[in-house]
Amino acid sequence: MVGQRAAEGRKGGRTGMRLVGGTALAHDDAVRLDGVSIAFTLKGGKRYVAVENIDLGVMPGEFVAVVGPTGSGKSTLLNAAAGLLKPASGTVTVFSSALSGLNARAGYLFQADALMPWKTALDNVAVALEPQRVPRPDALARAREWLGRVGLKAFVDRYPHMLSGGQRKRVALAQMLIRDPEILLMDEPFGPLDAQTRQIMGNLLLDLWAANRKAVMFVTHDLEEAIALSDRVVVLSAGPAARIVGEFKVDLPRPRDISEIRLEPQFHALYKEIWSCLRVEVSRAYADAPA
Amino acid sequence: MNRPMNRLGLLALQILVGLVGLAIWHVLTVYPVLGAPKQIQFFFSTPVDVLKRTWTEMSNPEIWGHLWITLQETVLAFVTGALGGIAFGFLFARNALLAAVFDPYIKAANALPRVVLAPIFALWFGLGIWSKVALGFTLVFFIVFFNVYQGVREVSPVVLNNARMLGMSERGLLRHVYWPSALTWMFSSLHTAVGFALVGAVVGEYLGSSAGLGYKIHEAESVFDVTGVFAGMLILTVFVIVIDTVVTLIENRLLVWRPQAGGQS
Numbered sequence: 001m002v003g004q005r006a007a008e009g010r011k012g013g014r015t016g017m018r019l020v021g022g023t024a025l026a027h028d029d030a031v032r033l034d035g036v037s038i039a040f041t042l043k044g045g046k047r048y049v050a051v052e053n054i055d056l057g058v059m060p061g062e063f064v065a066v067v068g069p070t071g072s073g074k075s076t077l078l079n080a081a082a083g084l085l086k087p088a089s090g091t092v093t094v095f096s097s098a099l100s101g102l103n104a105r106a107g108y109l110f111q112a113d114a115l116m117p118w119k120t121a122l123d124n125v126a127v128a129l130e131p132q133r134v135p136r137p138d139a140l141a142r143a144r145e146w147l148g149r150v151g152l153k154a155f156v157d158r159y160p161h162m163l164s165g166g167q168r169k170r171v172a173l174a175q176m177l178i179r180d181p182e183i184l185l186m187d188e189p190f191g192p193l194d195a196q197t198r199q200i201m202g203n204l205l206l207d208l209w210a211a212n213r214k215a216v217m218f219v220t221h222d223l224e225e226a227i228a229l230s231d232r233v234v235v236l237s238a239g240p241a242a243r244i245v246g247e248f249k250v251d252l253p254r255p256r257d258i259s260e261i262r263l264e265p266q267f268h269a270l271y272k273e274i275w276s277c278l279r280v281e282v283s284r285a286y287a288d289a290p291a
Numbered sequence: 292m293n294r295p296m297n298r299l300g301l302l303a304l305q306i307l308v309g310l311v312g313l314a315i316w317h318v319l320t321v322y323p324v325l326g327a328p329k330q331i332q333f334f335f336s337t338p339v340d341v342l343k344r345t346w347t348e349m350s351n352p353e354i355w356g357h358l359w360i361t362l363q364e365t366v367l368a369f370v371t372g373a374l375g376g377i378a379f380g381f382l383f384a385r386n387a388l389l390a391a392v393f394d395p396y397i398k399a400a401n402a403l404p405r406v407v408l409a410p411i412f413a414l415w416f417g418l419g420i421w422s423k424v425a426l427g428f429t430l431v432f433f434i435v436f437f438n439v440y441q442g443v444r445e446v447s448p449v450v451l452n453n454a455r456m457l458g459m460s461e462r463g464l465l466r467h468v469y470w471p472s473a474l475t476w477m478f479s480s481l482h483t484a485v486g487f488a489l490v491g492a493v494v495g496e497y498l499g500s501s502a503g504l505g506y507k508i509h510e511a512e513s514v515f516d517v518t519g520v521f522a523g524m525l526i527l528t529v530f531v532i533v534i535d536t537v538v539t540l541i542e543n544r545l546l547v548w549r550p551q552a553g554g555q556s
Binding site: 082084102103104106107108110112113114115116117118119120127128130131132159160161172175179 | 449450452453454455456457458459460463467468471472475547548549550
């Protein structure tokens with residue numbers, strides 16, 4: 001399927017390629033948005049269209065990064081895939097069935113701190129198994145194991161406020177992954193972290209993902225991060241009524257090391273190509289921004 | 292005053308302020324500065340007399356009976372008021388229609404100075420402890436009610452969405468998200484609520500009773516025994532400090548997850 005897309009959309013780029021518009025063969029996508037538009041009613045009754053007519057699918061095992069300027073509705077798109085937002089028009093399909101209510105097959109990693117501050121790291125992770133009626137001792141044992149896997153063995157009894165920003169993200173990652181969701185939705189999860197921590201977290205994410213490949217929809221405004229992590233980069237236009245303006249395949253070899261892959265010439269070529277598409281939108285976003 | 296002071300120095304200054312205050316009181320009431328000491332003492336007593344009286348009161352087992360009554364009233368008013376406030380706070384926060392319908396009545400009831408209810412409660416519940424518990428209840432209820440209501444309404448939407456995405460049912464959300472959040476808000480008002488429970492008890496006793504600290508003070512006042520009034524106030528103050536310390540201990544125990552006692556309200 002990827003090959004087909006490549007053939008369809010080749011524009012002569014050496015390493016990347018550009019696809020505009022929809023993609024063929026929708027039925028085996030893990031999560032798929034078809035003609036999705038999302039609008040909000042602002043105070044005063046005005047209607048604000050965040051994203052318009054979006055076609056985007058993520059296959060099982062595929063890592064898709066969505067980039068776009070601020071206010072381009074990246075998170076809105078993710079929320080539609082999660083079922084947290086209902087699209088004004090268009091459909092959301094999860095493994096070939098239309099989504100109604102929350103997307104139970106997806107895990108969501110939020111940008112802001114989403115841990116329950118009144119629970120320890122261990123309880124925060126273990127509680128994620130409660131809806132699946134896992135007995136508490138089992139849940140605790142598995143939570144311990146997951147916290148070990150994200151490198152927090154020594155911090156299981158800490159409350160979120162006693163952890164650093166990066167450590168809190170690790171707990172959130174364990175909390176999401178312990179349920180073994182088939183789709184991972186991530187909304188600039190490493191946005192609030194410092195540069196080094198972001199790279200460490202990115203590598204951790206790639207390691208965990210490589211061990212058990214899920215469909216990933218990863219929203220970020222950081223193009224380097226998007227390329228380093230993903231199989232495909234989708235570029236959104238500046239809002240309002242953001243559309244997809246470009247899709248680029250990232251065929252850098254895996255496993256990757258985020259801090260080293262940035263030095264590869266292939267990476268630079270891709271970056272240049274995608275940036276030329278994104279730059280237009282970023283400058284438009286700044287030009288249109290009120291005051 | 293941004294310079295950090297060592298603890299001992301600070302403590303010394305604090306004690307000094309108290310001693311200077313007592314010294315001024317002593318000098319003005321014992322020596323003929325403002326007039327005849329006998330006359331002045333009728334209105335202001337003297338620190339030595341007050342301390343002496345407090346000591347004799349405290350060594351008399353009778354006072355412990357009064358303290359016990361006031362403590363019972365305070366605890367009962369707090370417990371019933373808090374339970375009522377939690378129940379209604381939850382109910383109203385989760386049911387927008389109910390909240391909207393009852394909103395004006397809640398506001399009106401809260402606007403009423405509760406002290407005027409004391410005679411009515413005395414009539415309804417008699418001069419025993421229950422009329423004081425009722426008065427304390429009306430004070431505590433609204434504080435806890437508003438805090439729990441706020442706490443449930445203002446749960447962080449990110450935490451809530453995250454819990455939803457983890458697949459939690461409405462019951463799970465109630466247990467793991469709404470309830471702890473409401474409790475946080477309630478505990479942040481714990482000192483105020485306990486303080487008001489005590490106000491209800493003492494004011495109720497003061498206005499009509501036959502036992503308790505408020506009664507003791509009122510009794511002394513009605514025979515112009517200023518020394519007795521001050522001694523009662525001193526005992527009451529110590530009593531409040533003890534209760535407040537206990538509340539702080541409970542709070543620290545229950546809110547271990549909170550960053551460094553940040554929420555001083």
